[in-house]
Amino acid sequence: MPATVVAGNWKMNTTLDEARALAEGVRALAQGAPGVEVILCPPAISLAAVRDAVSGSPVKVGAQNIYHEDSGAFTGEIAPAMLGGICEYVIIGHSERRQLFGETDGQVNLKVKAAISHGLGPIVCVGETLEQRVAGQAAEVISGQVRAALDGIDAVNISGLIVAYEPVWAIGTGQAATPEIAGEIMGGAILDTLQSLYGSSSAEVPLLYGGSVNAGNIGDFAAQSCIHGALVGGASLQAESFMDIARMAGETKRAGG
Numbered sequence: 001m002p003a004t005v006v007a008g009n010w011k012m013n014t015t016l017d018e019a020r021a022l023a024e025g026v027r028a029l030a031q032g033a034p035g036v037e038v039i040l041c042p043p044a045i046s047l048a049a050v051r052d053a054v055s056g057s058p059v060k061v062g063a064q065n066i067y068h069e070d071s072g073a074f075t076g077e078i079a080p081a082m083l084g085g086i087c088e089y090v091i092i093g094h095s096e097r098r099q100l101f102g103e104t105d106g107q108v109n110l111k112v113k114a115a116i117s118h119g120l121g122p123i124v125c126v127g128e129t130l131e132q133r134v135a136g137q138a139a140e141v142i143s144g145q146v147r148a149a150l151d152g153i154d155a156v157n158i159s160g161l162i163v164a165y166e167p168v169w170a171i172g173t174g175q176a177a178t179p180e181i182a183g184e185i186m187g188g189a190i191l192d193t194l195q196s197l198y199g200s201s202s203a204e205v206p207l208l209y210g211g212s213v214n215a216g217n218i219g220d221f222a223a224q225s226c227i228h229g230a231l232v233g234g235a236s237l238q239a240e241s242f243m244d245i246a247r248m249a250g251e252t253k254r255a256g257g
């Protein structure tokens with residue numbers, strides 16, 4: 001059974017002081033979500049401050065993006081090695097990066113490989129657009145994204161891997177997927193693809209749902225056996241609402257969800 005994971009993607013929000021305060025707020029509430037891997041993903045400029053704010057607590061830190069090269073003339077980019085000692089995870093292939101910054105499946109794959117080779121756990125995001133869903137292509141799109149992201153990566157290297165299903169139409173819209181839609185894709189296309197790539201090792205990969213998660217709907221998502229937590233955007237910007245989600249995810253999974 002994979003760990004229960006609740007990760008907060010702060011996106012391009014919070015100043016340095018706000019990030020520190022938010023991380024301290026999460027830290028103060030961390031004991032309310034026992035057994036849940038809580039991960040904070042602040043803007044890169046605040047990573048070290050957030051790391052310091054949660055140091056000594058169970059709260060973990062993740063970056064929102066990396067570049068795949070080790071160093072060099074790549075103005076504005078951050079190499080995975082620079083994150084050593086600062087964070088343990090990195091979000092890769094978020095739909096905003098794919099849609100707004102043209103990130104391709106090939107680049108996602110390079111970044112996942114770079115993350116793994118530097119000891120970072122990749123939180124690989126996949127998700128279909130509304131047009132793709134309406135056209136009946138959701139499962140095919142998701143399988144293709146998972147397969148492409150993990151191309152050339154062996155089972156021995158997936159210990160830190162997390163996969164987040166984030167339908168594009170549900171992100172930041174207040175229109176979450178239904179737990180049934182999420183469960184169908186996660187227990188179907190995603191799990192089948194992971195199983196075909198990694199056999200029994202795939203059973204340890206946490207699968208997160210993302211897209212307008214809040215304290216009111218997390219219980220229904222976490223009640224699905226193939227959903228092991230959430231990647232949370234908007235509701236992660238307040239410590240109380242975020243940790244309510246983490247607490248409820250933990251309670252639901254402990255109750256057998």
Ligand code: PEP
Nearest residue numbers: 171172210211212233234
């Ligand atoms: C996200 O961007 O990863 C996300 C899930 O956002 P929101 O929770 O705001 O829909």
